[in-house]
Amino acid sequence: MKRNALRDLMSWKANAERKPLVLKGARQVGKTWLMKEFGKTQYKNYVYFNFDEEDELKSIFETNKNPQRIIELLSLISGSKILPRDTLIIFDEVQECPAALNSLKYFKEKANEYHVIAAGSLLGTLLAQPKSYPVGMVNLLDIAPLTFDEFLEAIEPNLFIYYNSIQKDQHVEEIFHNRLLETYNNYLIIGGMPECVSSWIRYKDPARIIQIQRELIEVYENDFSKHNGKVNSGRILMVFRSIVAQLAKPNEKFMYGAVREGGRARDFEEAIEWLVSAGMLNRVYNVSKMEHPLAAFDKLEQFKLFVFDTGLLKYMAGVDNSAILLKADYQFKGPLTENYLLQQLRGQFEVVPRYFSDKTSEIDFVLQHGTEIIPVEAKGGEDKSAPSFKRYVLEHEPEHALRFSKRGYRKDGFITNIPLYLATKTKELL
Structure with missing residues (x-):
């Protein structure tokens, strides 16, 4: 690969x-x-x-x-x-x-x-x-798991040639759009772990993928107790196992009390730090203002935690393959889509993505590109409703506002709709 x-x-x-x-x-x-x-x-x-x-x-x-x-x-x-x-x-x-x-x-x-x-x-x-x-x-x-473009090149080399040729504002023909969406759905199931990808290339057997994902999670959980140094391994495990429930909450914000009743920051801070440093979890901070430089507005006590590989998160959440493949609206669709998007965006920009949330609105991700601040909406289907996102765009008229969804690649007023499968080309398409 x-x-x-x-x-x-x-x-x-x-x-x-x-x-x-x-x-x-x-x-x-x-x-x-x-x-x-x-x-x-x-x-x-x-x-x-x-x-x-x-x-x-x-x-x-x-x-x-x-x-x-x-x-x-x-x-x-x-x-x-x-x-x-x-x-x-x-x-x-x-x-x-x-x-x-x-x-x-x-x-x-x-x-x-x-x-x-x-x-x-x-x-x-x-x-x-x-x-x-x-x-x-x-x-x-x-070094991270395979991104969508690496995955596509490994399993569909011919389709990758077309994908690679897509440029800014180019119309993506329906036949290619549908095939790329199909591969995106497969990526949600298989993820980017090299062993899962090579198994899929060889056997095309979903049961084998689940088996590999189960074994990988076991390996990681064993590592928690083996290599944790001074950090309590039980707490690392509790944080890791709480991620699905944390992301399933309406606002997805990490809550110490959801790890253990009455849990406080001081009980689990070190465990979170360990998991982030180990590359197992990706942390996204809430910002108080969507202004440059983003890091100056981090609310360090408010963050979301995502899993470093979307296929592993899908396995941990127990999402059935049929829910993803049959275009169903399933309970965990939003978090899985956001996890995928973060995985593709992370390496592209100098500044790690943030999110914005206050009492009245929520923006899924906020990107900093040079001095420009870009609001991002993540949609798991073709739905366009996003009141906070649209309100922000109307009020601030940013140079770029990105909605990722299963809709085609097109400009919609101030908003550019980018198909989810093009997330790894985000920076190129700006």
Whole structure:
């Protein structure tokens, strides 16, 4: 499967100011495959070291701080000479060896001609702790599940060619619109986890997808107790398992009392922080004003939490495939659509999306593009009703106002209706 992140890796390789690179992201999103594919296609060769599988590797880093000596020893272990610029050095599951993570600092300072890339599960939680890694000495790259365009290219390559050619204000013919909507529905069910996508390509068996999703959730829940450090693992689990109920509420705002009766911020703050750092949940803050710069207006006590993969959220909520495929109006349609939209929008803009909510109105998402503020409405079907959104647009006449739905791509007064399947092209279409 082609991954957009390969472009980011190639930019990193070409950058004269390059530092050792650390890949962050939840377990099983394809970090290992990506690093090896990058080594295979962009270098003369690569050497791969896994700190989870090869315990004796740790001693090299625990007893040496000289990168040249480390390179010599790694060359001996891998059986091939490690050359500056020509060999990609891969450290996997690097969280198992803090000394190896720390060695990236010495590579940056004394041997930056060597190309080093590291990854591991739950690295985000480690990077969130001060002193646990060489701050300022590494480049960071977030790796997420497949976005809709990556999914489409993997399962419908011919349709992807058409999709890729769609430009701003272009009419999307009905035959393509319907086929793309069909693929969007499949994406809601399968999601972007690489194992689910490759299983669908091979077997086209929904039962297998459910089985993989069940196993992934079990793996994640086991991780909570294994790698949580000082954070109470029971509380992490409670927060994670409350997400479906939180999103099913009319305003979707995260409520501590919904995790446990009488629950307070101080009981669950650390658990939420852990899940967000681990890449398991995406947090969206409410803003008091829809003005530039958005971050200045964050209400830090008011936020929504979404799951990092829509297919996993669909599984956790127990939404039946038939509800999605038969155009039914089911209870969880709104939250699932918003989760999908956030997953597609997150990497496109410098500033993470926010939402706006007060006593009289609610805007699903607010984007900042340069100094421009863009209101966004998410609709799971073809419905156009959105009083708060329309009122805001009439009062403020923003340059762009976006409604994502299953309707065709067209301008409707001040509002641009973008089909849900084009969400990954949002920035291009502005």
